[in-house]
Amino acid sequence: MGQRISRTMLALAVAAGVCSAVVRHADAQSLKKMTLVQMHPNIGIGEEIFLYAVPKRLGFFKAEGLDVDIQNSQTGMISAQVLQSSNAQVGTTAAAAVMTVREQNGDLISFFNLKRNAGTFLVVLKDSPINKLEDLKGKNVGAPSFGAGGGLGLKQNLSAIGITPEQYTAIATGAGPSAIAALKSGKIDALVMWDAMLGAAENTGLDLRTVKIPLEDGQVGTTLATTASFAKANPKEVAGYCRAMTKGLLFTATNPAAAIKIFWEEFPTSKPTSLDDATALKNSVHIMNRFLEKALQDQPKDAPLGKFIVENWKNTHEAFVKLGTLKGAERPEASFTEQFITACNDFDHAAIVAQAKAMN
Numbered sequence: 001m002g003q004r005i006s007r008t009m010l011a012l013a014v015a016a017g018v019c020s021a022v023v024r025h026a027d028a029q030s031l032k033k034m035t036l037v038q039m040h041p042n043i044g045i046g047e048e049i050f051l052y053a054v055p056k057r058l059g060f061f062k063a064e065g066l067d068v069d070i071q072n073s074q075t076g077m078i079s080a081q082v083l084q085s086s087n088a089q090v091g092t093t094a095a096a097a098v099m100t101v102r103e104q105n106g107d108l109i110s111f112f113n114l115k116r117n118a119g120t121f122l123v124v125l126k127d128s129p130i131n132k133l134e135d136l137k138g139k140n141v142g143a144p145s146f147g148a149g150g151g152l153g154l155k156q157n158l159s160a161i162g163i164t165p166e167q168y169t170a171i172a173t174g175a176g177p178s179a180i181a182a183l184k185s186g187k188i189d190a191l192v193m194w195d196a197m198l199g200a201a202e203n204t205g206l207d208l209r210t211v212k213i214p215l216e217d218g219q220v221g222t223t224l225a226t227t228a229s230f231a232k233a234n235p236k237e238v239a240g241y242c243r244a245m246t247k248g249l250l251f252t253a254t255n256p257a258a259a260i261k262i263f264w265e266e267f268p269t270s271k272p273t274s275l276d277d278a279t280a281l282k283n284s285v286h287i288m289n290r291f292l293e294k295a296l297q298d299q300p301k302d303a304p305l306g307k308f309i310v311e312n313w314k315n316t317h318e319a320f321v322k323l324g325t326l327k328g329a330e331r332p333e334a335s336f337t338e339q340f341i342t343a344c345n346d347f348d349h350a351a352i353v354a355q356a357k358a359m360n
Helices: 002-028 048-057 076-084 095-103 149-160 177-185 195-203 228-233 235-254 256-266 277-295 310-323 349-358
Strands: 032-038 066-072 090-093 108-113 120-125 140-143 169-172 190-194 208-211 223-227
Touching: 032 048, 032 076, 032 235, 048 066, 048 235, 048 256, 066 235, 076 090, 076 095, 076 108, 076 223, 090 095, 095 108, 095 223, 095 310, 108 228, 108 235, 120 149, 120 177, 120 195, 140 149, 140 177, 149 169, 149 190, 149 310, 177 190, 190 195, 195 208, 195 277, 223 228, 223 235, 228 235, 235 256, 235 277, 235 349, 256 277
Parallel strands: 032 066, 032 090, 140 169, 140 190
Antiparallel strands: 090 223, 108 223, 120 190, 120 208
16 A cells, blocks of 8 residues: 555656646746636636636646636627637637627637537426427426527427427526526426536436437537637647647546646635535536536547537538528638647647546
8 A cells, every 4th residue: 555655656746847847947938828718607617627727727828838817708609709809819609609700700710629519408307297399388498598508409499390489488597596496396397407507406406307409419519719810820829728728628527526626726716615525526526527428428539639520510500590690601610620639639648647547
């Protein structure tokens, strides 16, 4: 036992020494400032763990010569506009927002596919008679919003199977505890929620069952974007950010508990104060695993992380053209580039996995 511990500590010391040397080298230079903008208003358990907290705390950004900060926005469209206005250099957004900005003569472009599945669910109580979308006729259906995200996807899917808005009652519930309370009390019969929201609801002990929204399974999930002009002028910085972030993703997927502890160090106020540490960590790991379940859904073994699913971009483009949000003047493939995918994955994956496994 003692020998194993000493070997582990030696490995960690060597790794720390190598990391320290790289960071000192980066510190000797002037770090390039970059801002990451997120498509939601609050810092919480989700992609910000590997997009920002882990790579910052573990020195992955500094190793790339970067000094990254983070800001939040209200929606994917707002974060897209922040990127297009050059108030941030990289950010999370929705595919439809990228396409819309491009149709407005912007040059926004996605360079990393953060979620292979959009990660939205229709949920009902376990004993609900609702088993498929057709069962929503005459029912009260809640969603954070029916103008975007999973709520809009459900609305489109219902329309596609011949169920009109007059045949069910759509209720905008927001995404807080009141939405869960409405489902629990029977005020709504079904609720649209995303993966992290579902994980949080399950942490309360609520026994839920998911109902597939087939249209959502073929849509683009959250994507990482920049402007083509910034990427052309700063390819090293885009590649460096992406590589640091991808290390963070692999670390988080390998050891979510360690990643969450790092996240709490970076954002202390995000740690629940009403729970003991063990319960808070267990609940947060569950939420993160729900996120990663969809983000990495059907990720081919040994394939690069972040590759785009072209068919999903075509499906999303077609859906929003049909909705009237997009004119359809540009091919959906023009909205993303795989120029940086090789660079994003250009690091020793086994070393990051070992680092994550060795961390308490």
